[in-house]
Amino acid sequence: MPECLKPMKRQHLKILVCVKQVPDIEAIAHSDDPGTWAKISESTGFRMNRYDEYAVEEAILLKEANPGTIVDILSVGPQRANQTIRRALGMGADNGIHIRTADDEYLSPFLIASWIAAAVRSRDYDLILAGVMSEDGMHGQVGPMTAEFLGIPCATSVVASRISRDCASFQVTREIEDGLKDLLLLHFPAVLSIQSSTNKPRYPALSKILRAKSLELEVIDFDTFDVRTSPERLTEVGFPQKTRSGEILQGSQGEKAAELLRILSRKIPIR
Amino acid sequence: MEHIVVIAEHLSGRIRPVTWELIAFARELKRLRNAPLSVLIPGEDISAPAEEISARTGCRVLAINTPGLQSYNSEAYKEILAAQLRETGATHVCIANSTQGLDFSPGLAIRLKGACITGVEKVTEKDGRLCFLRKIYNGKMTHTIVSDVGVTLLTVEPGVFKASEDEIADCHPVEYKNVSWHSDRVRNLGVEKSEAGIDSALNEADIIVAAGRGIGKEENLELIRKFASLFPRAAVAGSRPICDLGWLEYGRQVGITGATVTPKVYIACGISGATQHLTGMRGSGFIVAINTDPNTALFNDADLCIVEDLTTFIPAVIGEYKKEKQDE
Ligand SMILES: Cc1cc2nc3c(=O)[nH]c(=O)nc-3n(C[C@H](O)[C@H](O)[C@H](O)COP(=O)(O)OP(=O)(O)OC[C@H]3O[C@@H](n4cnc5c(N)ncnc54)[C@H](O)[C@@H]3O)c2cc1C
Numbered sequence: 001m002p003e004c005l006k007p008m009k010r011q012h013l014k015i016l017v018c019v020k021q022v023p024d025i026e027a028i029a030h031s032d033d034p035g036t037w038a039k040i041s042e043s044t045g046f047r048m049n050r051y052d053e054y055a056v057e058e059a060i061l062l063k064e065a066n067p068g069t070i071v072d073i074l075s076v077g078p079q080r081a082n083q084t085i086r087r088a089l090g091m092g093a094d095n096g097i098h099i100r101t102a103d104d105e106y107l108s109p110f111l112i113a114s115w116i117a118a119a120v121r122s123r124d125y126d127l128i129l130a131g132v133m134s135e136d137g138m139h140g141q142v143g144p145m146t147a148e149f150l151g152i153p154c155a156t157s158v159v160a161s162r163i164s165r166d167c168a169s170f171q172v173t174r175e176i177e178d179g180l181k182d183l184l185l186l187h188f189p190a191v192l193s194i195q196s197s198t199n200k201p202r203y204p205a206l207s208k209i210l211r212a213k214s215l216e217l218e219v220i221d222f223d224t225f226d227v228r229t230s231p232e233r234l235t236e237v238g239f240p241q242k243t244r245s246g247e248i249l250q251g252s253q254g255e256k257a258a259e260l261l262r263i264l265s266r267k268i269p270i271r
Numbered sequence: 272m273e274h275i276v277v278i279a280e281h282l283s284g285r286i287r288p289v290t291w292e293l294i295a296f297a298r299e300l301k302r303l304r305n306a307p308l309s310v311l312i313p314g315e316d317i318s319a320p321a322e323e324i325s326a327r328t329g330c331r332v333l334a335i336n337t338p339g340l341q342s343y344n345s346e347a348y349k350e351i352l353a354a355q356l357r358e359t360g361a362t363h364v365c366i367a368n369s370t371q372g373l374d375f376s377p378g379l380a381i382r383l384k385g386a387c388i389t390g391v392e393k394v395t396e397k398d399g400r401l402c403f404l405r406k407i408y409n410g411k412m413t414h415t416i417v418s419d420v421g422v423t424l425l426t427v428e429p430g431v432f433k434a435s436e437d438e439i440a441d442c443h444p445v446e447y448k449n450v451s452w453h454s455d456r457v458r459n460l461g462v463e464k465s466e467a468g469i470d471s472a473l474n475e476a477d478i479i480v481a482a483g484r485g486i487g488k489e490e491n492l493e494l495i496r497k498f499a500s501l502f503p504r505a506a507v508a509g510s511r512p513i514c515d516l517g518w519l520e521y522g523r524q525v526g527i528t529g530a531t532v533t534p535k536v537y538i539a540c541g542i543s544g545a546t547q548h549l550t551g552m553r554g555s556g557f558i559v560a561i562n563t564d565p566n567t568a569l570f571n572d573a574d575l576c577i578v579e580d581l582t583t584f585i586p587a588v589i590g591e592y593k594k595e596k597q598d599e
Contacts, residue, residue: 029566110381136407145387153346156374177527179465179529182343235402235415239413243553243571243572253587257590270501271502
């Protein structure tokens with residue numbers, strides 16, 4: 001174990017996990033009217049961003065390894081986002097904070113990060129975790145921007161983290177390209193953005209779900225924050241251009257199966 | 272006055288190939304804006320990569336020699352680049368949308384009071400402003416973003432812009448400068464190889480049958496294997512979630528954090544076509560996508576699209592194959 005950089009202020013860790021509620025991507029259909037941010041229909045389901053599930057799991061693992069650790073959950077989103085906070089509580093987190101926004105407006109990562117930073121600045125977290133990116137916006141910026149707003153270091157694409165028994169040192173593994181891993185020693189407090197890994201996010205336990213249902217969340221209204229504009233602006237939403245012919249096979253399932261084999265047999269040998 | 276800057280990406284003394292793509296992208300910006308372009312490369316012992324970039328591209332290169340910065344460190348990058356980009360008067364900064372670029376760019380943008388636009392796949396000009404296109408919803412839709420401030424950091428999606436062939440307009444000698452840096456907030460302990468290397472079967476195969484989250488359960492991998500076994504030189508691969516679940520080894524993962532494959536035929540079964548997956552297989556000869564969602568992203572990048580439930584369609588293909596064998 002490497003030497004300690006700076007001992008923690010206290011015996012127990014205080015961790016915040018930032019989670020986002022995202023729509024079911026499969027349920028989003030092509031509309032004739034692109035141009036606005038995500039027209040989400042009534043029937044679209046919502047769930048926790050998958051990378052955030054890994055972040056919650058990482059926090060719960062740290063809590064299990066370091067008894068006494070507190071894990072809080074924060075989400076920026078409309079009213080319905082409280083379901084996602086409660087799911088994280090069901091996974092084993094302690095308290096929920098909801099920065100409540102207007103319905104389904106587009107929020108830039110800059111705004112989200114500045115609000116998170118403003119809300120938690122005085123709360124003294126040792127560690128702030130976020131997913132490596134959200135599956136809807138795919139920016140990958142909220143974690144590292146929050147760190148910068150708070151003036152603390154950050155590591156992204158983290159697949160493993162380990163705190164020594166005495167809570168003195170803290171080692172993280174970042175997954176990088178070409179099958180390589182970047183090992184770092186971090187200074188508390190810090191922000192980590194968590195990449196999916198073999199740590200399978202747990203299902204909420206029934207007893208915890210019941211507790212989560214009755215737990216009061218702390219609600220902060222977004223208009224209590226001063227920052228309202230971003231350095232960049234979304235001007236258009238559309239659909240990707242085709243890069244290949246994209247021929248769609250027609251017919252019954254059997255006809256499509258036969259046609260596929262015919263097409264493949266012209267390309268490569270078949271046994 | 273605008274100034275376009277490329278941040279070269281390098282690892283263990285080697286330039287990462289995405290750097291050439293960044294230069295191609297930056298040249299597109301240069302054509303649109305008629306602004307000067309320069310390349311920055313921070314690190315220790317970087318004269319060889321700096322000279323290589325200069326020789327291959329003819330770009331102005333500034334090598335920021337930083338003793339002690341043997342490998343990438345986010346604190347060092349943010350500090351050194353913030354100072355240099357201010358000094359250069361950079362307006363557009365082109366960075367790889369890699370795990371490295373995404374690690375330092377958002378923070379650097381805040382430090383520079385700039386904008387950060389990640390995953391850029393296209394640039395256009397409209398009413399005199401640059402518009403940047405990026406994908407959202409796992410690649411199903413796109414965003415167009417404009418910057419309202421003087422400095423814009425752009426992380427450019429790897430594999431989208433073709434590295435331009437040596438296009439040496441005029442030659443500039445590499446400029447060198449030394450900076451010192453020290454911080455204890457993030458300390459590098461080294462770069463390690465993962466246990467699992469990329470499975471060589473993926474490079475040798477004529478056809479790859481790949482499983483995505485759409486296979487639903489591990490047992491359905493058997494369908495994928497049976498499908499692959501119809502072909503003599505076939506391999507089975509998976510998207511990242513399938514490997515995270517432990518259903519396939521990481522050596523079989525296709526994508527930006529896995530293998531880049533170029534078989535004659537690639538059949539994606541229950542894979543949505545997120546950019547990170549696409550990067551690993553877009554060079555395949557012929558791409559077939561099987562998906563229940565008629566709007567899935569991969570249908571934009573496939574030659575053949577099949578809207579079917581793979582759990583019934585693959586058995587139908589195998590049944591059809593057996594029928595034809597009998598008829599022979
Ligand atoms: C830094 C980073 C690196 C990454 N690197 C990689 C990488 O190297 N490789 C990689 O693959 N991903 C990578 N990802 C993840 C990537 O962004 C996507 O999340 C991932 O590729 C999605 O995998 P999928 O298509 O299998 O799953 P999903 O996106 O969940 O798609 C499942 C698809 O299956 C379809 N489907 C469902 N049921 C059926 C059925 N019965 N029959 C047919 N179709 C069905 C659905 O319509 C859907 O389109 C990376 C992400 C990050 C942030």
